[in-house]
Amino acid sequence: MILEGILAVCQPLTILWIAIGVVVGIIFGAIPGLTATMAIVMFLPVTYSMSASQGIAMLMALYIGGISGGLISAILLNIPGTPSSVATCFDGKPMANKGQAGRALGTGVVFSFVGTLIGIGILMVLAPVLCAFALKFQAYEYCALALFSLSMVVALTGTDMPKGLISAVLGALLATVGLAPIDSRPRFTFDMYQLNNGFALVVLLIGLFAISEVMSFAESVRKKEDFSIEQNVKMKGAGFSLAEFIMQIPNAIVSALIGVGIGILPGIGGGVSCMISYTVSKNTSKHRELYGTGIMDGIVASETANNATIGGAVIPLLSLGIPGDPATAMLLGGLMIHNVAPGPLIYEKNGAVVYAIFTAMLIAAVMMLLFMLWGMRFFVSVLKVPKNYLLPIVMVLCGIGAIGNANQIFDTYVMVGFGLMAFLMIKAKIPTVPMILGFILGPTFEQNLRRVSQLASSDPFWNHPIFCVLIVATVLVVIFSVRANLKDAAREDSNE
Numbered sequence: 001m002i003l004e005g006i007l008a009v010c011q012p013l014t015i016l017w018i019a020i021g022v023v024v025g026i027i028f029g030a031i032p033g034l035t036a037t038m039a040i041v042m043f044l045p046v047t048y049s050m051s052a053s054q055g056i057a058m059l060m061a062l063y064i065g066g067i068s069g070g071l072i073s074a075i076l077l078n079i080p081g082t083p084s085s086v087a088t089c090f091d092g093k094p095m096a097n098k099g100q101a102g103r104a105l106g107t108g109v110v111f112s113f114v115g116t117l118i119g120i121g122i123l124m125v126l127a128p129v130l131c132a133f134a135l136k137f138q139a140y141e142y143c144a145l146a147l148f149s150l151s152m153v154v155a156l157t158g159t160d161m162p163k164g165l166i167s168a169v170l171g172a173l174l175a176t177v178g179l180a181p182i183d184s185r186p187r188f189t190f191d192m193y194q195l196n197n198g199f200a201l202v203v204l205l206i207g208l209f210a211i212s213e214v215m216s217f218a219e220s221v222r223k224k225e226d227f228s229i230e231q232n233v234k235m236k237g238a239g240f241s242l243a244e245f246i247m248q249i250p251n252a253i254v255s256a257l258i259g260v261g262i263g264i265l266p267g268i269g270g271g272v273s274c275m276i277s278y279t280v281s282k283n284t285s286k287h288r289e290l291y292g293t294g295i296m297d298g299i300v301a302s303e304t305a306n307n308a309t310i311g312g313a314v315i316p317l318l319s320l321g322i323p324g325d326p327a328t329a330m331l332l333g334g335l336m337i338h339n340v341a342p343g344p345l346i347y348e349k350n351g352a353v354v355y356a357i358f359t360a361m362l363i364a365a366v367m368m369l370l371f372m373l374w375g376m377r378f379f380v381s382v383l384k385v386p387k388n389y390l391l392p393i394v395m396v397l398c399g400i401g402a403i404g405n406a407n408q409i410f411d412t413y414v415m416v417g418f419g420l421m422a423f424l425m426i427k428a429k430i431p432t433v434p435m436i437l438g439f440i441l442g443p444t445f446e447q448n449l450r451r452v453s454q455l456a457s458s459d460p461f462w463n464h465p466i467f468c469v470l471i472v473a474t475v476l477v478v479i480f481s482v483r484a485n486l487k488d489a490a491r492e493d494s495n496e
Contacts (some may be wrong), residue, residue: 002351002355003350004352004355005053005352005355005356005357005358005359006055006355006356006359008051008352008353008356009053009057009356009359009360010359011054011185013033013054014053014054014057014360015363016049016060016302017054017095018057018058018060018360018363018364019061019367019369020058020061020479021057021058021059021060021062021065021364022061022062022065022364022368022371023371024039024043024062024063024065024067025061025062025063025064025065025066025067025068025069025368026044026066026069026072026371026372027069028062028065028066029065029066029067029068029069029070029071029072029081029082029085029395030069030070030072030073030081031073031081031211031397031401032077032079032080032081032205032206032210032394032397032398032401034074034081034397034400034401034404035066035082035083035202035326035327036062036063036065036067036082036327037066037326037327037329037330038404039066040059040063040066040330040331040334041063041330042060043058043059043062044059044330044333044334045338046058047059047334047337047338048149048337048454050340051338052339052340052350052353052356053347053352053353053356053360053398055334055337055338056331056334056335056353056356056357056360057356057357057359057360057363057364057439059330060331060336060357060360060361060364061360061363061364061367061422062280063310063327063328063331064307064361064363064364064368064494065080065311065363065368066082066327067084067112067306067307067309067310067327068109068112068116068303068307068372069081069082069090069367069372070082070084070088070103070306071085071088071108071109071299071303071353072105072372072379073085073092073111073290074086074089074092074108074226074444075089075092075095075096075101075104075105075108075299076086076093076096076212076379076380077086077093077213077390077394077432078092078093078104078207078209078213079210080205080209081437082407083201083202083271084271084273084274084306084309085274085279085302085303085306086205086271086274086275086302086433086436087274087275087277087298087301087302088108088274088298088299088303088434089289089398090253090292090302091104091211091280091292091293091295091296091297091298091299092108092289092292092299093294093413094292094293094294095294095295095299095365096293097294098294100239100294102239102376102377102380103239103240104239104294104299105239105372105376105379105380106239106240106373106376107239107240107296107299107300107303108246108299108303109157109369109372109373109376110240110369111204111248111252111299111300111303111304111307111368111372112304112306112307112368112372113307113365113366113368113369114252114256114302114304114307115252115255115256115259115304115305115306115307115308115366116119116307116308116311116361116365116368117309117362118253118256118257118260118304118311119256119259119260119307119308119309119310119311119312120253120310120311120358120361120362121311122260122298122308122311122312122315123311123312123314123315123358123361124358125320126315127315127319131278133139136364137265137466138464138468139448139451139452139455140448140452140455140459140461140464140467141465141466141467141470142265142444142448143445143449143451143452144466144467144471144474145265145470146219146441146444146445146448147446147470147471147474148470148471148473148474149275149276149437149441149447149478150168150437150438150441150445151474151478151481157165158215161482161485163428163429163430163431164430164431164434164476165434166430167425167430167431167432167433167434167435167438168434168435168437168438169438170435170438171434171436171437171438171439171440172269172438172439172441172442172444172445173179173441173442174199174204174361174435174438174439174442175198175199175438175439175440175446176188176198176441176442176443176446177195177198177199178195178196178197178198178199179188179196179198179478181443181446181450182447182450182451188259193406194410197406198228199414199418199439200405200406200411201271201439201440201480202402202405202435203405203411203414203415203418204418204439205436206398206401206415206418206419207404207414207415207416207417207418207419207422208418208419208422208432208435208436209432210394210395210398210419210420210423211395211398211415211416211418211419211420211422211423212419212426212432213391214391214394214395214419215419215420215423216423216426217388217391226475239376240296244296245271248296248297248300251281251297251300251301251304251413252279252283252300252304253303254277254280255277255280255281255300255301255302255305255308256278256304256305256308257308258273258274258276258280258305258308259274259304259305259306259307259308259309259312260308260311260312260315261273261312262276262305262309262311262312263308263309263310263311263312263313263314263315264313264315264316271306271436271440272437272440272441273305273306273308273309274301274302274303274305274306275436275437276305276435277301277302277304277305278291278298278301278302278305281297281298281300281301281482282298282301283477283480283481285297286299288484301368306463310361311361313327313328314328314331314392315355317332317335317342318342318346318354318357319342319343319346331368338353340434348370359496366375378465398415399412399415399480402414403414409460
């Protein structure tokens with residue numbers, strides 16, 4: 001079956017479809033608002049006439065290219081192309097501002113490849129074992145996991161914790177708009193049917209990062225300054241040395257493991273894994289005060305984790321038939337179209353297709369690395385375009401991305417509203433990052449907390465050891481993060 005799967009993919013036409021999938025995925029990932037999920041949805045009909053191996057290989061290539069492409073706009077424009085690249089902005093754009101755009105892109109591309117390889121390796125070796133562990137996660141465990149992830153907000157708030165907590169709470173409140181998760185009662189919809197499904201994460205991200213950036217530029221447009229950013233990029237290889245690569249290996253391994261672990265759990269996704277890995281990397285670093293100023297470590301943590309999440313998310317998809325994120329939900333549809341039934345018997349009934357998927361993912365990862373390294377010099381040229389020409393184009397693309405999310409103009413108004421809110425938050429020095437974490441994790445926490453409240457009388461929490469471990473870990477994270485933030489604040493006061 002292994003040989004049959006490899007031979008099915010190693011055909012000229014299949015490799016061509018993989019290459020097309022990677023390139024299209026990178027383009028969709030790089031354009032704000034156009035995600036890997038959209039790319040898979042648009043190309044599902046294209047795969048109808050293909051064989052199972054060809055069609056699924058192309059869809060996997062779109063997935064890998066889409067997740068990786070988000071780093072391009074995150075680093076060059078400070079706008080995450082996909083939710084999985086949010087944390088890449090924190091150090092990517094500062095590096096680009098210091099004239100190290102090529103180095104930042106090289107770091108992101110190489111460690112995206114590393115994260116993808118680690119994720120695929122774990123997928124191939126440990127899928128059955130990890131799926132058995134993931135099945136133990138019920139309402140109690142998901143509630144504790146969401147609480148643990150929300151505790152990372154304390155680490156992301158910086159020295160001004162009250163403002164960071166305000167941002168996180170605001171994000172969680174925005175997530176409550178729409179129909180309630182259990183009883184489906186409308187909340188804060190004001191009789192507007194467009195709000196029944198709540199605010200889309202993609203629209204929120206576009207508003208927080210892209211529209212606020214345009215507004216900040218518009219504020220300074222009358223000032224006499226050179227709007228173009230000249231970048232004389234002189235790169236050797238990927239932009240960093242072998243010694244720097246070796247130094248980042250421990251960071252990459254930890255981040256990849258976090259990414260795979262988060263990917264296995266349904267409904268969490270790369271947006272959370274990149275934030276958690278970035279926070280863990282920052283908290284365990286000897287130079288945590290440099291995070292956010294433009295260092296490799298932050299990009300390595302974010303990009304390794306979000307690409308490792310790909311392998312993690314495919315584990316429950318193949319072994320249990322449970323999609324780990326929206327993109328794998330679309331992949332599930334692609335598998336069904338080609339008469340491949342995911343589940344515990346997939347290795348017996350469609351073993352050759354499974355190994356074809358593994359082979360296609362490896363080939364797509366290599367192609368992603370080659371295409372993005374080759375295109376880096378062209379990507380960096382974006383920085384040479386004057387902002388007064390570039391940002392209107394970005395605005396148009398953002399509008400297209402917002403409308404494409406649910407095919408409604410209403411989302412463009414929401415996008416502008418979030419942009420105005422982010423602009424005012426920046427003025428008030430309130431960080432926007434905790435808002436994203438609150439928005440993503442709020443629904444998971446609320447839904448499982450309500451389930452836990454119903455189960456508590458018949459199924460007490462001490463029957464759930466994983467829940468207890470996560471609660472203890474949450475308390476420790478909060479304590480150590482608060483101590484670290486207080487030390488940073490004291491250091492800043494002494495420097496002043």
